[in-house]
Amino acid sequence: DAKTTQPNSMESNEEEPVHLPCNHSTISGTDYIHWYRQLPSQGPEYVIHGLTSNVNNRMASLAIAEDRKSSTLILHRATLRDAAVYYCILREFNNAGNMLTFGGGTRLMVKP
Amino acid sequence: DAGITQSPRHKVTETGTPVTLRCHQTENHRYMYWYRQDPGHGLRLIHYSYGVKDTDKGEVSDGYSVSRSKTEDFLLTLESATSSQTSVYFCAISEGRALGGYTFGSGTRLTVV
Numbered sequence: 511d512a513k514t515t516q517p518n519s520m521e522s523n524e525e526e527p528v529h530l531p532c533n534h535s536t537i538s539g540t541d542y543i544h545w546y547r548q549l550p551s552q553g554p555e556y557v558i559h560g561l562t563s564n565v566n567n568r569m570a571s572l573a574i575a576e577d578r579k580s581s582t583l584i585l586h587r588a589t590l591r592d593a594a595v596y597y598c599i600l601r602e603f604n605n606a607g608n609m610l611t612f613g614g615g616t617r618l619m620v621k622p
Numbered sequence: 623d624a625g626i627t628q629s630p631r632h633k634v635t636e637t638g639t640p641v642t643l644r645c646h647q648t649e650n651h652r653y654m655y656w657y658r659q660d661p662g663h664g665l666r667l668i669h670y671s672y673g674v675k676d677t678d679k680g681e682v683s684d685g686y687s688v689s690r691s692k693t694e695d696f697l698l699t700l701e702s703a704t705s706s707q708t709s710v711y712f713c714a715i716s717e718g719r720a721l722g723g724y725t726f727g728s729g730t731r732l733t734v735v
Contacts, residue, residue: 546724553712553726554665609655609680610714610724612665 514598519617522588530583530616532598541600543574543581544610549594554612557583557596593620625649628713628727635734641700643730645713647693653716654696655724656680656688658709665712671696672718703734 515533522528534543545557558565558572560581565572571584585592597615626647635641645654655670657680667680669688677688685707687699700707713727 544723551729553714553729554724555726556723559723609667609670611667611681612657614664 514600514613516596516598516613516616518614519619521619521621522585524590524620524622525587528585528588528592528618528620530585530596530598530618531580532582533580534598534600535579537578537600538602540602542602543572543578544599544601545570545572545583546597546599546610546612547592547594548597548615549591554597559601588618588620590620590622593618626713626715626725626727628711628730630730631728632731633733635703635732637704637734638702641703641732641734643698643711643713643732645696645698645715645727647696647715649715649717649725650693651715651725652693652718654690655714655716656686656696656698657712657714658682658707659712659729660709668698668711700732703732705734708732708734 542559542561544559546554547557548554558567558570560572560574573582595615595617597612599610629644653672656668657665659665666682668682668686669680671677671690674690689697711730714724716722716724
């Protein structure tokens with residue numbers, strides 16, 4: 511899987527929007543952009559994924575740059591329960607074993 | 623998480639002893655994975671399975687073996703535990719569709735003393 515770069519940590523205030531960036535300058539045409547998050551003392555959980563178009567679901571929105579070299583996970587109103595490590599992962603459509611390769615992620619801290 | 627359970631949740635064992643961790647799923651998913659998570663290293667894949675009796679190595683497979691005799695169970699064995707295998711172990715399942723999400727278990731915290 512191609513490499514992604516994320517800030518180590520970010521802070522946000524409760525009830526404000528949060529934009530979590532991810533750079534993936536070596537992304538290939540068959541790579542999908544996946545986001546997972548890991549709450550304290552829990553396993554990672556799926557958040558969202560996309561290819562080219564922006565995506566929305568009940569948890570978050572994913573904005574993908576036109577050249578696909580970067581993307582942004584958007585939490586529209588951060589809550590204290592959103593404090594977690596967020597992982598941006600490129601996943602090749604046809605990769606053998608459908609494996610996910612995790613990087614360091616961004617630790618999001620939410621202040622009341 | 624619904625559909626996937628890991629046992630035990632915590633274990634302390636002595637160096638040199640064998641240890642088996644169990645991952646059980648009720649989702650009938652084809653793919654199962656074992657990851658370990660350590661400070662400074664994030665999540666790293668140990669082994670994975672793409673069907674009954676079909677397994678393959680991941681990034682950090684040395685010192686570990688796995689078995690999958692039934693769709694629902696994926697066992698991770700440390701033949702002779704070492705202190706470097708102290709970690710939190712996560713199991714995950716996937717339907718195997720290229721875009722399908724993973725579902726992770728709650729983890730097993732293993733301490734080797």
